[in-house]
Each structure stands twice: as C-alpha cells, then as structure tokens.
Amino acid sequence: MEGDIVQMGAYIGAGLACTGMGGAAVGVGHVVGNFLSGALRNPSAAAGQTATMFIGIAFAEALGIFSFLVALLLMFAV
Amino acid sequence: MWGSNMIALILFGLAVVLLIAGIVATESGLELAFHPMDQFKIKPLFGGDTLAWYTPSNATLWMGLAVLCVIALLVVGTSKRAIVPGRTQSIAEMAYGFVYKMVEDICGKDGLKYFPYIMTLFMFIVFANFLGLLPMSFTTTSHIAVTVVMAMAVFLTVSILGFVLHGASFLSLFWISAAPLPLRPILALIEIISYFVRPVSHSIRLAGNMMAGHAVIKVFAGFATIAAIAPLSVAAITAIYALEVLVSFIQAYVFAILTCVYLKDALHPHH
Numbered sequence: 001m002e003g004d005i006v007q008m009g010a011y012i013g014a015g016l017a018c019t020g021m022g023g024a025a026v027g028v029g030h031v032v033g034n035f036l037s038g039a040l041r042n043p044s045a046a047a048g049q050t051a052t053m054f055i056g057i058a059f060a061e062a063l064g065i066f067s068f069l070v071a072l073l074l075m076f077a078v
Numbered sequence: 079m080w081g082s083n084m085i086a087l088i089l090f091g092l093a094v095v096l097l098i099a100g101i102v103a104t105e106s107g108l109e110l111a112f113h114p115m116d117q118f119k120i121k122p123l124f125g126g127d128t129l130a131w132y133t134p135s136n137a138t139l140w141m142g143l144a145v146l147c148v149i150a151l152l153v154v155g156t157s158k159r160a161i162v163p164g165r166t167q168s169i170a171e172m173a174y175g176f177v178y179k180m181v182e183d184i185c186g187k188d189g190l191k192y193f194p195y196i197m198t199l200f201m202f203i204v205f206a207n208f209l210g211l212l213p214m215s216f217t218t219t220s221h222i223a224v225t226v227v228m229a230m231a232v233f234l235t236v237s238i239l240g241f242v243l244h245g246a247s248f249l250s251l252f253w254i255s256a257a258p259l260p261l262r263p264i265l266a267l268i269e270i271i272s273y274f275v276r277p278v279s280h281s282i283r284l285a286g287n288m289m290a291g292h293a294v295i296k297v298f299a300g301f302a303t304i305a306a307i308a309p310l311s312v313a314a315i316t317a318i319y320a321l322e323v324l325v326s327f328i329q330a331y332v333f334a335i336l337t338c339v340y341l342k343d344a345l346h347p348h349h
Binding site: 051054055057058061062065066068069 | 180183184290339
C-alpha cells in the first residue's frame with residue numbers, strides 16, 4: 001500500500017463523480033422514450049422532429065459529460 | 079418480460095465473470111498487457127521524444143489523413159460530374175444534401191450563407207472519427223486540445239457575428255421578453271451562464287465520447303489476454319465497435335447541429 005490520503009480521496013471522488021452519468025442516462029432515455037411514444041402516435045410528423053430530438057439528447061448528455069470532466073480532472077489534474 | 083429478465087441475467091453473469099477475472103488477474107500478479115489510455119499518447123512520427131509545436135506527430139498524421147479523405151470524397155469523387163452518379167459521387171452528394179438540409183431546417187434560408195463552414199466541420203469530424211476506428215490508428219478528436227479549438231472557433235464566430243449583425247440588440251438573446259418581468263433578471267443570469275458554458279460542453283462532448291468509447295474497447299482487449307474469458311471479451315469488443323461506428327457518426331452530427339443552433343441564435347436573437 002503506497003500513496004497518500006489525498007490521492008485516495010481524489011480516486012474516490014472520481015468514482016463518485018461517475019454517478020452523475022447515471023443521471024444523464026435517465027435524461028437521454030427520457031428524451032428518446034418520449035420522442036418514440038409521440039412518434040408512434042403520429043409517425044408522419046416524426047421525421048421533422050428527429051433533429052430536435054438530437055438537440056435534446058445533446059443538452060441532456062452535456063451534464064453527464066460534465067461529471068466525466070470532473071472525474072478526469074480529479075484523476076489527472078488535481 | 080421473460081426477454082428482459084434473460085438479458086438482465088446475462089448482463090449480471092457477464093459482470094460476475096469480469097469481476098472474478100479481475101480478482102484472479104490481480105491476485106496472480108497479472109497486469110493488463112497495455113494501459114487503456116496509452117492509445118491517446120502523442121508521439122513524434124520520426125523518432126525522438128521531444129515535441130515542439132512544429133514536430134510532425136501521429137496527431138498531425140491522422141488529421142492530415144482525415145483532410146485527404148475529405149478531399150478524395152468531395153473533390154476527386156465528384157470530379158466526373160456524372161449525370162447518373164457512381165458510388166463515391168452519390169455518397170458525396172448524400173453528405174452534401176444531408177448537411178444542406180440540416181442548415182436550412184435550423185437556421186433558415188439566410189443561414190445558408192454559412193453552410194460551407196458547417197459542412198467543413200462536419201466532414202472533418204466524421205472522417206477523423208471514422209479513421210480513429212481503424213485498428214492501430216489514432217483518434218484526433220479524442221483530444222480536448224483538438225475539439226476545443228473547433229468549439230472556440232464556433233463560439234467566437236457566432237458571438238462576433240451576432241454583434242456585427244445586430245449590434246447591442248444581440249444582447250436581447252439574454253433578455254427573454256416572453257417571460258414575466260420579475261423573472262427576467264434570473265433568467266438572464268441563467269442564459270448568460272449557459273451561453274458561456276457552450277464551448278465547454280461543445281468540445282468535451284465530442285472528446286469525451288470518443289475517448290470513453292476507445293478506452294472501453296481497449297479495456298476489453300486487455301481482458302482478451304486471459305484465456306478463460308477471451309471469447310466473451312472478443313464478442314464484447316465486436317458489439318462495442320458496432321456501437322462506436324454509430325457514435326462516431328452521431329457525435330459529428332450533434333457537433334454540426336449544435337453549431338447550427340448557435341448560429342441560429344446569432345442570426346435571430348429575438349425570441
């Protein structure tokens with residue numbers, strides 16, 4: 001066992017930061033699921049809204065990416 | 079219900095097998111044959127280990143190859159200008175039409191002036207992503223240094239364009255007149271924060287997705303050296319590779335479409 005307690009804390013923090021990705025997963029699933037349930041009710045309008053869906057996915061995903069960024073910062077920068 | 083239970087069981091089994099393999103590997107002193115992040119190291123092409131800004135490295139090589147591929151597809155591929163397009167020409171025409179329609183749908187007719195910029199970004203990112211999927215290659219877009227330059231370029235272009243086109247009234251982007259008056263300062267604060275977070279999320283999204291996917295492939299490749307779970311990990315690599323092909327395209331699409339959205343804000347800041 002080597003290393004100091006600061007490094008241990010950083011690694012635990014990096015692992016905890018990854019739980020934020022679960023939130024992003026819920027968000028992306030919510031966006032796509034609602035898109036799909038709407039699209040199956042009115043398939044003719046679905047094609048025009050796929051771009052909106054991808055924008056929604058991108059915004060939901062951005063917050064998960066921030067938790068990934070925090071994990072990376074803890075691993076390599078702090 | 080039986081199907082989802084079965085999948086959950088299989089996933090659980092996979093997790094247990096990987097956990098046991100990991101414990102066995104650590105106990106017996108086995109290490110992964112390589113570190114999963116080693117693939118992102120930038121090395122000089124022609125030996126030596128000093129990196130100056132002008133040193134040709136593997137990053138420059140694969141970025142150059144991406145540009146050559148774009149030229150091969152869009153310039154050489156369409157040089158014949160056949161009435162009935164061949165394979166290469168139809169792919170080039172499809173790519174052009176795809177991006178053109180995207181810009182027109184989101185930015186409107188007056189956004190088409192900026193179509194070449196978005197087309198350039200999209201083609202470069204899509205080819206850099208796809209070239210990164212070749213075995214032994216280098217994914218340039220997995221580096222934040224590369225994506226942050228593109229994202230900052232988009233951010234600066236869009237901000238300057240907004241002020242050039244609308245002057246000070248570009249700031250009405252942050253003052254949402256549809257909201258009730260007491261709420262507007264709070265919304266303005268949120269809008270300003272979200273405006274300046276744009277280049278961060280824009281660049282980290284692409285780099286993070288590329289880096290994470292490639293690192294996962296390498297982790298499974300490391301498990302493939304353990305004989306007991308080698309077939310399983312090869313199957314997992316195949317599945318993740320298929321997902322990565324999809325992700326490569328979708329991330330390029332998302333980068334381009336967000337550029338369109340930001341451009342739309344600069345062209346029409348009034349809600």
